[in-house]
Amino acid sequence: MMHRICLEAEQSFFTLAHFNELRVVTTPSGIVETLACSAVNAAIEQDAGAILCLTSSGTTARVANKNKKK
Numbered sequence: 001m002m003h004r005i006c007l008e009a010e011q012s013f014f015t016l017a018h019f020n021e022l023r024v025v026t027t028p029s030g031i032v033e034t035l036a037c038s039a040v041n042a043a044i045e046q047d048a049g050a051i052l053c054l055t056s057s058g059t060t061a062r063v064a065n066k067n068k069k070k
Contacts, residue, residue, distance in 0.1 A: 001058050009065050016044060036063040 043051050053061040
């Protein structure tokens with residue numbers, strides 16, 4: 001499952017305007033959503049090249065990818 005998420009993430013594009021638009025129309029619904037949104041926001045501010053998610057189920061990685069995805 002994780003390899004499919006990584007492959008999809010590599011193909012996605014990201015723009016700051018799109019991330020901000022998603023933040024306006026959605027509200028984090030739980031701890032995982034809040035942490036993922038915060039991680040993406042921190043990565044933007046620090047101009048990070050990647051976000052590493054240590055997860056046993058893959059949920060955190062999927063949600064973080066949703067927050068930065070097209």
